[in-house]
Amino acid sequence: MDKKSQKDEQRRIAENQVEASRSEHNSKHKRTGITLNVLIILVGLAIVGVLWLVFFLTADDSKEPTETKPKTEQTQKADEAKKDDTKPKETEKPKETTEKSDDPNVSQVIKKDWKPVGTEQKGDHVNSYEMKSQDWEEKVNAFSKATGIDKGDMTIWYVGRGEDPATQSIGTVTTKSDPDTAFRVYITWIDGEGWKPTKVEELKTNDKKN
Structure with missing residues (x-):
């Protein structure tokens, strides 16, 4: 093989190596971009999930009815006695x-x-x-x-x-x-x-x- 052919062959090999290196770099860049996009989506979904969970629990707590315990007879008598004590004595009608x-x-x-x-x-x-x-x-x-x-x-x-x-x-x-x-x-x-x-x-x- 003459010198010219050898130089052309070496040039093609070098160009192929550069092209392969460029392709590999582009492929790595694409994979990195895809990975970042996936991470961003996952983080967004996690944030949405946390917000929804907080909102759901808060709304559920606000809807929970306050338990009202029935008054016992003793408690009712005590409440009535307090009401009677608050009435002005001079306004009470004599029996x-x-x-x-x-x-x-x-x-x-x-x-x-x-x-x-x-x-x-x-x-x-x-x-x-x-x-x-x-x-x-x-x-x-x-x-x-x-x-x-x-x-x-x-x-x-x-x-x-x-x-x-x-x-x-x-x-x-x-x-x-x-x-x-x-x-x-x-x-x-x-x-x-x-x-x-x-x-x-x-x-x-x-x-x-x-």
């Missing part, structure tokens, strides 16, 4: 009881634990029956409280002394519109607190009308 009477003109006797109506009087109390006196005005307040009749709608038929003339009085009252439905009211003086209703008798007929 009403009714009784029969030996008086043939009394249909029923009404009793409550009424509170005194209060007083503006100072010093020693004097049981007064003067219609313009402070004591008389406070008697009327006690009659109104015991019967539920407003003072502006009340007709006073009689006011007299009770068993203890110094501390007790009795009044017979009706509404202005119904003078036949009469109430006999018993009141007692409490020092510093005023007149306190003690008993109301509902009358069958107004015995002070005639």
Whole structure:
């Protein structure tokens, strides 16, 4: 083989080696690119999976109903006692009881634990029956409280002394519109607190009308 042929052969071999090296480099580059793409996809899927899992667990926790335990009888009584304690004592209505009477003109006797109506009087109390006196005005307040009749709608038929003339009085009252439905009211003086209703008798007929 002449020198020229040898040079051409060497050149082809060198070119083949370069081409093979270039092909191998390109192949490695492609494999690296594919591997990176696969890793990126896997990481993305992992992130999506973690986010979905966190969201699912959070949503599941928020939907879980709060367990409500039934109240026992003792717990209910305790709750009711607390509610009763929070009510202002002065707004509690006194318990009403009714009784029969030996008086043939009394249909029923009404009793409550009424509170005194209060007083503006100072010093020693004097049981007064003067219609313009402070004591008389406070008697009327006690009659109104015991019967539920407003003072502006009340007709006073009689006011007299009770068993203890110094501390007790009795009044017979009706509404202005119904003078036949009469109430006999018993009141007692409490020092510093005023007149306190003690008993109301509902009358069958107004015995002070005639």
